Amino acid sequence: MGAARRRERRRFLLGFEPDSTPDAATIVPELRALPATATYDEDCRRCGRLAGFLREVRVAHPTYWCRPVPPFGETAARLVVVGLAPGMHGANASGRPFTGDHAGILLYETLHAYGFASGPVATARGDGLRLTGCRITNAVKCLPPGNKPLPSEVRACNPFLAADLRTVPEGGAVLALGRVAHEASLRALDLAASHAAFAHGARHPLPGRRALFDSYHCSRYNTNTRRLTPAMFRAVFDAVAAHLAAEAPAVAAA
Numbered sequence: 645m646g647a648a649r650r651r652e653r654r655r656f657l658l659g660f661e662p663d664s665t666p667d668a669a670t671i672v673p674e675l676r677a678l679p680a681t682a683t684y685d686e687d688c689r690r691c692g693r694l695a696g697f698l699r700e701v702r703v704a705h706p707t708y709w710c711r712p713v714p715p716f717g718e719t720a721a722r723l724v725v726v727g728l729a730p731g732m733h734g735a736n737a738s739g740r741p742f743t744g745d746h747a748g749i750l751l752y753e754t755l756h757a758y759g760f761a762s763g764p765v766a767t768a769r770g771d772g773l774r775l776t777g778c779r780i781t782n783a784v785k786c787l788p789p790g791n792k793p794l795p796s797e798v799r800a801c802n803p804f805l806a807a808d809l810r811t812v813p814e815g816g817a818v819l820a821l822g823r824v825a826h827e828a829s830l831r832a833l834d835l836a837a838s839h840a841a842f843a844h845g846a847r848h849p850l851p852g853r854r855a856l857f858d859s860y861h862c863s864r865y866n867t868n869t870r871r872l873t874p875a876m877f878r879a880v881f882d883a884v885a886a887h888l889a890a891e892a893p894a895v896a897a898a
C-alpha cells in the first residue's frame with residue numbers, strides 16, 4: 645500500500661487528519677504560559693486535531709456549542725468531579741459538562757440524591773440547575789473523535805485541570821470518573837502515576853487532608869453493561885460524603 649493510500653486509510657479509520665495532531669512538546673510549553681488560575685479558555689485551539697474536529701462537527705450541527713466546555717458549579721467547591729471529555733451530543737451540544745447525554749443521567753441523579761445538585765436532571769445550560777459544594781469538569785475540555793483523546797491532548801489540557809484542582813480546599817475531595825480522569829488528576833496535582841493506581845471504589849489520600857476517589861465512568865456503555873450500577877455509584881458517593889463530613893471545617897462556637 646502506497647504512502648498516500650495508507651494516509652487516506654488512516655484518516656478514514658481515525659476520522660481526522662493525522663498530521664493535524666500537535667505533539668505535546670509543541671503545545672505544552674504554550675500552556676505553561678497560562679496564568680496558574682486559568683481553569684478555562686473558550687478560545688483555546690491548542691490541540692489542532694480537536695479544533696479541526698470541532699469545526700467539522702459545527703458544520704454538521706450548527707446549533708451545538710462546539711467549543712471547549714467550561715467547568716460547571718461552585719468555585720473552590722469541596723468536591724470536584726472529573727470526567728473524561730465532552731460527549732458529542734451531550735456536553736459538546738449543550739456547553740455544560742454531562743448535560744444532555746446519557747452519562748449525565750446517573751451523575752446528576754446521584755449528585756441530587758447527595759445534596760450536591762438542586763435537581764436530578766440536567767437538560768441544557770439555563771435549565772436552572774445549580775450545584776452546591778460541587779464542581780464538574782473534564783480532563784479534556786474539547787470533544788475528541790470517538791470519545792478518545794490522545795495522551796498529548798490530555799497533557800495539553802492538564803494545566804486547566806490543575807488550576808481547577810488547586811481550588812479544592814483542605815479536607816476536600818476529587819472524584820475521578822475512569823482511569824484517564826484519575827491519571828489526569830494525579831498529574832494535575834503534581835503527583836506521579838505511581839502514587840495511586842486506578843481502582844473502582846478506591847480512596848487515595850492526598851496532601852492537605854484531601855482525597856482522590858475513583859469510580860468507573862458513568863458512560864452509557866458502563867451503565868448498560870452494568871459494569872457500573874447505580875448501587876455501585878452510590879457506594880462511591882457514600883465514601884465521598886463520609887470523607888467530606890469527617891473533614892468538614894470546624895464551626896466556631898458562638
Ligand code: SF4
Binds near residue numbers: 685689694800
Ligand atoms: S482540549 Fe484543552 S488544551 Fe486542547 S484545545 Fe481544547 S481546551 Fe485547549
